[in-house]
Amino acid sequence: MIRRENPARVSEIVGSVAQTPAAEVDAVVRAAGADFRRWAATPIDERLALLSRGADAIEAALGELSVLLSRETGKVLGDCRGEIGFAVRYLRWVVDHAPPAYADREVDDGLGRLIRQHKPYGVVAAITPWNAPVILAMLKIAPALAAGNAVVVKPSPLAPLTLDRVVALIGGPLRVVHGGAATGAALVGHDLVRKVAFTGGAAGGRAVAALAGDRLTPAVLELGGNDPAVFLDDAPFDDAAMDRLVMATFATSGQVCMAAKRLYVPAARLPDFVDAYLAAAARVLVTGDPLADGVTMGPVISAEARRAAEALRAGDCRDLGRFDAEPEAGYFVRPALVVSPDPRDPLVAAEQFAPIVPVLGYQDEDAVLAAANEGELGLGASVWSADEDRAVAFARRFEAGFAFVNTHNRTGMSLRAPFGGVKRSGWGREYAGEGLAEYAQTCVIHAPAVYRPGAGIPAGGPDAYPV
Numbered sequence: 001m002i003r004r005e006n007p008a009r010v011s012e013i014v015g016s017v018a019q020t021p022a023a024e025v026d027a028v029v030r031a032a033g034a035d036f037r038r039w040a041a042t043p044i045d046e047r048l049a050l051l052s053r054g055a056d057a058i059e060a061a062l063g064e065l066s067v068l069l070s071r072e073t074g075k076v077l078g079d080c081r082g083e084i085g086f087a088v089r090y091l092r093w094v095v096d097h098a099p100p101a102y103a104d105r106e107v108d109d110g111l112g113r114l115i116r117q118h119k120p121y122g123v124v125a126a127i128t129p130w131n132a133p134v135i136l137a138m139l140k141i142a143p144a145l146a147a148g149n150a151v152v153v154k155p156s157p158l159a160p161l162t163l164d165r166v167v168a169l170i171g172g173p174l175r176v177v178h179g180g181a182a183t184g185a186a187l188v189g190h191d192l193v194r195k196v197a198f199t200g201g202a203a204g205g206r207a208v209a210a211l212a213g214d215r216l217t218p219a220v221l222e223l224g225g226n227d228p229a230v231f232l233d234d235a236p237f238d239d240a241a242m243d244r245l246v247m248a249t250f251a252t253s254g255q256v257c258m259a260a261k262r263l264y265v266p267a268a269r270l271p272d273f274v275d276a277y278l279a280a281a282a283r284v285l286v287t288g289d290p291l292a293d294g295v296t297m298g299p300v301i302s303a304e305a306r307r308a309a310e311a312l313r314a315g316d317c318r319d320l321g322r323f324d325a326e327p328e329a330g331y332f333v334r335p336a337l338v339v340s341p342d343p344r345d346p347l348v349a350a351e352q353f354a355p356i357v358p359v360l361g362y363q364d365e366d367a368v369l370a371a372a373n374e375g376e377l378g379l380g381a382s383v384w385s386a387d388e389d390r391a392v393a394f395a396r397r398f399e400a401g402f403a404f405v406n407t408h409n410r411t412g413m414s415l416r417a418p419f420g421g422v423k424r425s426g427w428g429r430e431y432a433g434e435g436l437a438e439y440a441q442t443c444v445i446h447a448p449a450v451y452r453p454g455a456g457i458p459a460g461g462p463d464a465y466p467v
């Protein structure tokens with residue numbers, strides 16, 4: 001049994017789910033394999049109708065699901081409502097966009113008909129992290145089911161409850177297994193799994209990629225980030241910008257893949273920046289019970305996460321915002337800005353996934369760009385300037401899947417401009433049109449084949465060649 005405590009009030013057990021031992025994963029995947037044969041033969045309209053009904057059911061339960069999500073993760077209630085509401089909108093977006101994305105395309109190239117057909121893979125294994133469990137699972141579940149795959153999802157044992165409910169509300173060829181790395185590995189390594197979709201940290205990603213690679217199973221990996229936010233020398237430290245920046249770091253207690261995790265400021269402006277940042281935190285950052293009105297930051301997810309966060313509070317460490325939490329009741333960490341740490345310090349060099357953020361002074365733009373582009377993750381980055389064109393020119397030089405101007409992680413997943421960036425560490429893409437394409441394989445039918453061996457090469461070169 002996996003029992004989940006409320007990270008804001010650890011004496012309170014929010015709920016429990018039955019753990020799926022690795023030995024039982026086989027039966028679940030076999031059942032999913034049987035689902036798959038029926039589901040792949042089901043017309044796309046019927047498949048999408050299941051997703052529409054799922055969206056309606058989740059929306060109807062949004063209030064209750066949001067409270068459950070807040071209680072199991074420690075995320076503030078408004079963010080939980082936002083996450084689940086976005087998952088509903090994403091489901092509906094897939095319903096609208098899947099038919100053209102998965103439609104056949106036929107051309108006659110003069111040598112014959114070419115028909116490009118989209119086919120599901122089979123059973124998709126979806127392995128998801130705890131920090132946004134509903135939307136991150138939905139980015140896999142919705143397109144995978146729309147394309148005709150069956151899905152087995154394995155949530156993080158740190159946040160299994162809301163996703164378990166959401167899976168039941170969608171139904172159809174969607175199953176869930178619960179457990180940690182061993183359950184995940186049994187799923188990824190199963191013979192009937194034909195596509196792996198993983199979101200999580202680098203260590204889990206490496207293990208999953210190795211297992212999938214060994215079986216030649218295609219995989220999508222969405223990994224972590226150590227996003228830099230670079231202030232150019234003309235960037236204003238006005239209240240609105242600084243408020244945005246503070247929440248871009250401390251939403252979900254800094255446990256967001258695309259949070260602003262390292263701040264870079266011209267060295268001469270560092271003291272002014274620190275003053276402005278502390279003032280912004282005093283305006284917008286309130287640590288406390290995530291279900292309480294006015295609280296903008298809850299606890300971290302676990303005792304281990306709290307220990308790791310506390311270890312990062314070193315050097316010139318400035319406490320931030322108002323701390324209204326009872327520190328002993330839950331896994332609360334005082335949010336902090338660490339001024340001018342050593343760039344080799346783990347707080348700067350690795351993803352902290354905690355409410356402690358470093359700020360470093362820099363001398364020139366080329367040097368700060370090189371520092372910003374360091375690391376294996378390359379998920380997101382932001383640049384701040386009074387001159388948007390200058391900022392966009394700088395943003396073009398980031399090595400990251402998403403680059404933001406004068407904000408951070410506010411528009412990365414906009415359904416109005418749905419593009420999915422490719423991260424340096426990413427394998428495959430999720431989200432938007434590219435994310436739909438990930439869950440279907442293409443088969444090209446050639447009819448008729450007209451290549452005649454020995455017929456000679458036409459003037460200007462061949463238009464076809466058997467490779």
Ligand code: NAD
Nearest residue numbers: 128129130155156181184185200201204207222223224257
């Ligand atoms: P994690 O890697 O510890 O766990 C993610 C999932 O993988 C969990 O379900 C876990 O049980 C499973 N898992 C771990 N090791 C495994 C193994 N060897 N075999 C199979 N399954 C395994 O990550 P987490 O702590 O849940 O989430 C935090 C990380 O996820 C951060 O690094 C964060 O940046 C990243 N993240 C990335 C994105 C993105 O879209 N790029 C979004 C959210 C979070």
